[in-house]
Amino acid sequence: MDExxxxxxxxxxxxxxxxxxxxxxxxxxALMVGILTFTTLFxxxxxxxxxxxxxxxxxxxPSRRPADAGILSAWVGSTLVMLVTAAFAVPxxxxxxxxLEEYAPRNWMTDLIEINVANLAGVPSIVYGLLALGLFVYxxxxxxxxxxxxxxxxxxxxxxxxxxxxxxxxxxxGAIREGAYALGATPWQTTAHHILPYSxxxxxxxxIIGMARAIGETAPLITIGAxxxxxxLPTPPVSLDPPFLSFDWLMSPFTVMPIQMFNWTSRPEAAFxxxxxxxxxxxxxxxxxxxxxxxYLRYLLRRxxxx
Amino acid sequence: MIETLLFxxxxxxxxVTTGIVVILVKESLAFFEHVPLSQxxxxxxxxxLFSDAHYGILPLLSGTLVSSAVALAVAxxxxxxxxxxxxxxxxxxxxxxxxxxxxLLGGVPTIVYGYFALLFVTPLLQALFPQLPGFNLLxxxxxxxxxxxxxxxxxxxxxxxxxxxxxxxGSYAMGATRFQTALAVVTPAAFSGIAAAYILGISRAVGExxxxxxxxxxxxxxxxxxxxxxxxxxxxxxxxxxxxLPHGSVxxxxxxxxxxxxxxxxxxFNVLGHLLRKxxxxxx
Numbered sequence: 001m002d003e004x005x006x007x008x009x010x011x012x013x014x015x016x017x018x019x020x021x022x023x024x025x026x027x028x029x030a031l032m033v034g035i036l037t038f039t040t041l042f043x044x045x046x047x048x049x050x051x052x053x054x055x056x057x058x059x060x061x062p063s064r065r066p067a068d069a070g071i072l073s074a075w076v077g078s079t080l081v082m083l084v085t086a087a088f089a090v091p092x093x094x095x096x097x098x099x100l101e102e103y104a105p106r107n108w109m110t111d112l113i114e115i116n117v118a119n120l121a122g123v124p125s126i127v128y129g130l131l132a133l134g135l136f137v138y139x140x141x142x143x144x145x146x147x148x149x150x151x152x153x154x155x156x157x158x159x160x161x162x163x164x165x166x167x168x169x170x171x172x173x174g175a176i177r178e179g180a181y182a183l184g185a186t187p188w189q190t191t192a193h194h195i196l197p198y199s200x201x202x203x204x205x206x207x208i209i210g211m212a213r214a215i216g217e218t219a220p221l222i223t224i225g226a227x228x229x230x231x232x233l234p235t236p237p238v239s240l241d242p243p244f245l246s247f248d249w250l251m252s253p254f255t256v257m258p259i260q261m262f263n264w265t266s267r268p269e270a271a272f273x274x275x276x277x278x279x280x281x282x283x284x285x286x287x288x289x290x291x292x293x294x295x296y297l298r299y300l301l302r303r304x305x306x307x
Numbered sequence: 308m309i310e311t312l313l314f315x316x317x318x319x320x321x322x323v324t325t326g327i328v329v330i331l332v333k334e335s336l337a338f339f340e341h342v343p344l345s346q347x348x349x350x351x352x353x354x355x356l357f358s359d360a361h362y363g364i365l366p367l368l369s370g371t372l373v374s375s376a377v378a379l380a381v382a383x384x385x386x387x388x389x390x391x392x393x394x395x396x397x398x399x400x401x402x403x404x405x406x407x408x409x410x411l412l413g414g415v416p417t418i419v420y421g422y423f424a425l426l427f428v429t430p431l432l433q434a435l436f437p438q439l440p441g442f443n444l445l446x447x448x449x450x451x452x453x454x455x456x457x458x459x460x461x462x463x464x465x466x467x468x469x470x471x472x473x474x475x476x477g478s479y480a481m482g483a484t485r486f487q488t489a490l491a492v493v494t495p496a497a498f499s500g501i502a503a504a505y506i507l508g509i510s511r512a513v514g515e516x517x518x519x520x521x522x523x524x525x526x527x528x529x530x531x532x533x534x535x536x537x538x539x540x541x542x543x544x545x546x547x548x549x550x551x552l553p554h555g556s557v558x559x560x561x562x563x564x565x566x567x568x569x570x571x572x573x574x575x576f577n578v579l580g581h582l583l584r585k586x587x588x589x590x591x
Contacts, residue, residue, distance in 0.1 A: 019486040020396070027392025030385045031405055037453045038412050041423045048426075095316035103310050104317070116320045122507070122577055123570070124514020126541050127327060129548070130566040134330035138554055155323055162320070188309045209414075216416025219516035219541065223548045223562075258418040258517075265422045265521055273426055280419045291414040295407045 042284065049277030057278060061231040062260065066271035071279055073230040074260035077146070078215060080234060080249060081256055084150020085214050089157045090207055094196075096158075097165025097203075102191055121159040128156050129223025137224050144225045146234065147250040152220050157210035164206015168199035201301045205294045212290035216283060218258040229263070230255040257283050331570060334563030341557050347564070353527040353543070355561045356550075362561065364568055366529040370444065370537035371572070374519050375512035377448025377533050378455055382508050385452075386459025387501070393460070394467035395489040406461070413457035421521030424450035429522065442524030442536035451518050459508045466500020467493050499584040506580030510573050516541035540569045 060070025096117075104110040132152035142148040172195060180190040234252035257279060264276035339347070342362040350363025389409070393402050428446040433439045470493050478488040494501065516539075524536035525546040538546070544562045552559045 016484045016487065020484055023388075023486050023489070024392065024396050027388055027396055030388040030392065033385060034389070034409060034412055034453065034456050038415070040427070041415075041419070044423065044427050045419075092316050092319055095313045096320065099310075099313035099317040103313055113317050113320060116324050119577065120320055120323060122510050122573065123327065124510070124516070124541070124573060126514065126516045126544055127331075127566055127570055130544070130563060131323070131327045131330050133548075134334060134563070135326055158320065158323070212414055216414075216418070218416070218418045219520075219545060222545050225548055258416055261418050261422065262517065262521065265418070265425060273422075276422055280422055283416050284419055287414050287416055288411055291411050292407075295410065 045277040045280050045284070047277075048274050049279075049281045052274050052278035053281065062229055062255075062263075063231075066269060066275055069264075069272075069275055071257065071260055071282065073233060074255050074257045074279070075282070076233055077230070077254035078256040080146050081149045081153060081221075081254065082211060082215060084147060084250070085153040085157060086207070086211060088151055088154035089161050089210065092154075093158050093161025093207075093210075094165050094203060097162045097169065098191055098195070100162070101166050101169040102187060102195060117159050117162050121163065125156055125217055126219040126223055128152055129220030131155070132220060132224045143251070144227065144253055145251045146254045148224055149221050149226060149254060149256070152224055153214040153217060156217065156220060157214050160210035160213065161203075161206055164209070165199065165203050168202025168206070169195055171202065172198050201297055205297045205301070208290050208294040208297070212287045212294070215256075215290070216258055216287050218256075218262055221256060221259060222262070226259055227253055227255055257286075327570070331563055331567040334560050335567045338557065338560035338564040341560075342564075351529045353538075355558050356547075360557075362564075363529075364540075364565070366527040367538060367540045367543050367565060368568070368572075369529055369531060370519075370523065370527070370542070371513055371539040371569075373531055373533050373537065374444045374448040374451065374515075374523060374539055375509065377445060378451035378512040378515075379505075379508060381449055381452025382455035382459050382512075383505060386456045386504070386508065387463060389456065389460040390463035390467060390501075390504075391489050391494065394464045395485060395493060406464075409457040409460060413454070413461075415454070417454065417515060417517040418521070420450050420454050421447075421518045424518055424522035436534065439534055440524075440536050442522065442526075443534055444519075444523050444537055445533040447519045447522040448533060450522070451512055451515050454515070454518070455508045455511050458511055459504045462504035462507055463497070463501045466497040466504065469500065470496045499587040502583040502587065503580055506576055506583070509576045513572055513576070514541065514569065516545060520545045540565045540572075 057070045058075065059072055060068060061072050062074075063069040096113075100110065100113065100117075104113070129152065132148060132155070136142045136148040136151055137144065140148075142151075176194055176198070177190055180194050185193070230253060234249035234254065236249070261276050261279040261283060264272045264279065267273075347362055347364055349365070350361050351365050352361035352363050353366045354361045389405075393405060397405070424446045425442075428450055429439070429441060429443065432443075432446050433441075439445070474492055474496060475488055478492045483491070519539045520542040523539065523542060525538045525542050526536055527543065528535055528537040530537055543565055547558065547562045
């Protein structure tokens with residue numbers, strides 16, 4: 001009798017434990033779906049796009065003939081827009097993050113700002129485009145310019161930079177602050193000499209992730225009315241003749257990599273799809289290497305810093 | 308002095324929110340001067356650019372909801388399984404590799420996913436359903452689901468990892484298996500975080516633009532069938548922005564009315580998520 005009961009019990013345990021194995025297998029399968037999809041996507045683009053990736057592709061303007069078309073105006077546009085975005089979002093985001101962590105009093109105003117930052121991160125990107133269309137393009141009269149585009153994407157990555165700055169600052173132990181204050185440092189001296197340098201790598205990680213997101217962002221820029229066919233370059237920011245620096249490029253019309261890819265994807269001819277694949281490859285390699293850099297930085301950070 | 312400067316920087320976020328609300332409401336009010344709210348909410352046609360203009364948001368709303376539903380049908384089960392697996396079952400080394408890889412998946416530009424949906428997934432699906440049109444909500448939704456998996460899985464996993472070890476140990480001590488512990492102890496304990504992950508996924512799906520604009524077509528179509536082409540709210544905004552609309556015309560104002568609807572739908576889900584989190588929050 002006992003023997004029988006024991007055997008029953010064992011069978012029961014085995015059956016229950018079988019679910020562990022079943023679920024583990026399910027987990028691996030689910031993980032593989034994600035990974036395989038990405039691999040398929042990449043290989044598919046590689047097959048279609050790789051033959052188009054020559055030096056000419058990077059130095060040619062878009063063209064009506066697919067074989068002559070290139071991404072010169074697109075990558076130059078992307079670079080310039082990113083410059084504006086970074087110049088706008090990084091100082092502002094870091095300052096806001098520092099304020100919230102180091103200065104902000106506990107009151108309703110701070111709560112309001114915090115709730116705002118959290119909510120802004122969840123606003124669909126196209127809504128930023130609508131804001132920019134109404135505000136930058138028409139209210140401020142910036143038109144469909146690089147400046148308007150850079151500011152739009154700047155608003156979009158602002159929450160990312162703020163959150164990253166706050167997290168980086170929060171990981172600094174309070175003892176560092178107390179040490180600085182004990183030696184008579186003002187809050188700003190504490191921030192400038194200790195808090196910012198120690199959180200630099202963490203902030204940089206967030207900035208890179210934010211920029212990687214901005215560089216692949218299409219919808220808000222289409223919404224502000226970015227053109228899809230640009231066959232000229234903006235005025236170069238640096239020149240050999242005095243006054244050497246020029247800011248005319250800020251007001252220049254532009255196109256960016258993802259818009260160029262969208263344009264080629266939505267054409268019916270297969271030859272243009274190959275161009276789209278090539279542009280997509282460049283775009284994916286750019287965003288992935290930026291993300292990989294950020295992940296690597298964070299890994300270094302976790303290993304190096306022992307408070 | 309410096310504090311004031313920093314405060315002003317922090318205030319920019321409030322200014323952005325205010326700006327979004329003011330712009331959307333202002334242009335939408337101008338729109339509703341031309342179009343009665345009742346027509347906006349009940350008309351089943353959306354043809355603002357035709358001479359016989361109809362302004363019913365329902366076709367765009369149905370397109371948005373159907374593509375989002377398809378995406379969530381992919382992302383929620385897969386994302387949840389991945390989260391439970393990585394948090395409770397996977398060996399440490401696998402987790403360390405899989406997490407950054409999933410993050411990379413979320414970092415791929417959406418236009419690239421759009422290209423993939425239109426030129427790879429749709430032909431593949433057409434082999435299964437020969438009558439499937441070249442533009443359809445199904446392939447856009449499926450690819451969107453894959454894109455959203457990392458958002459769902461990483462937030463849910465963080466929530467599960469935050470469940471204290473003692474709860475799991477208690478469960479093991481009672482003789483529960485790993486699977487039973489994961490399902491009956493860890494998942495309920497992390498439910499508020501998992502709900503937040505689902506809400507994030509929904510927000511991403513509803514607001515996603517380029518995949519649907521490329522792969523689902525831009526023809527407003529009042530349908531609940533994912534095998535048909537249809538436009539979403541976001542795709543409509545893209546379509547109008549691609550053309551050259553005079554500033555101040557009714558057609559120009561429609562994209563703000565559509566944007567306001569989109570913002571309200573997202574807001575609805577975010578409030579819902581907030582309530583869910585409050586209702587199921589567990590403190591240790």
